Amino acid sequence: MLLVFSDEHKEHLGFLPEVDSSVVGEFGRIAVEFLKKGSNPKIYEGAARKLNVPSETIQHGVEGLMYLLTESSKLMISDVDFQDSVLVLGFSEELNKLLLQLYLENRKEIRQILGELAPSLPHYQNLEWRLDVQLASRALRQQVKPTVTMKLHLKSGGTQTARLFQTDPATLLHLLQELERALAEVKSNHCRRILRNIK
């Protein structure tokens, strides 16, 4: 699968061959940094002053790189396809190699960041548990009531939440049985066949 560049995107990236390859490397580092932590316009101004170009040009260059990286990571295109795609831009071989390296080095992490954007339920993070025996309460003295208290840590977007639950021993065994059935299902013939065929 090849990437298709819009004219605007080509124009923005067109700034890259005009500067030194070490500068392109620096832009690549900034692009990856911005993808991880969000953009910081001050950096554009600083770079613009150093290179003596309008800060918009820098911004377009970095954003063009960010778009190039996210699109190719999103589609998970192969090394060969990436190289063939950037060929259209007419850059030097050295610059193409630099971009390929940038893509391959950061693909995994960028895919992980993009994966977090997908709509999803809160994600399981951790489970803590405690075993208690209730001995008495206001309403009833002399009890022996075993309880399992569980703290379920979930993560949704960037926020972590923890919820507290209780259950009794019999229900705990039932829950366990049910979740083990879920785990076993992944190894069933039906699932394995589907997983093999969707690639």
Next chain:
Amino acid sequence: MELSDSVVKGLQTLADPACFDFRAFTAFTEVAFDSLLSSRTDRALDLPELKKIDQALLKHCHVATTTFILEGIKQNADKSTISSCLEDVKFDSERVDAFYTSYQKNKRNLESLLSSIDRCPPHITDASWRLEYCMKNGHVHNVNQPTFLISFNTEDGGNEGTSSDVNFSCTLEQLQDLVGKMKDAAKSMERATQL
């Protein structure tokens, strides 16, 4: 067992053969136990055996008897405690025996009723799950990962028994982690019961 004056007075009335003959007494105690265990309590005292007795008196005796029953269950009172308390309020031995028989018969159910009155975190009652295979989304293609959607059904005793679901998703590794930790808990529990 410490009883308030009002309860003592109510029980004394119940012990008095001039107020409650033995037939009225057995019908009345049965109603007292039933009213604690069943949710239908209106007109419970509307029985032919109790027609002759003054309504206000009947209500006072009912409150006294149910209070006595609950206090006994709460403290896990044994036969001698119950008997001596009832003898103190002038129950004859026939009434003491009849009362204790009903007490013994309903003890278990009343205990579970009282143990359910409790403030505690939501109680998990069941779990459902769904297995999905995520292929792609708007941001990433070729995801190709199995995902489990787990739903814990919970009941909140403190919040009038309202039930709600907790939904969350797990990757294969995360579910294995969850199951492993729950297994640890189950094993510890098993070991604790063997002590």
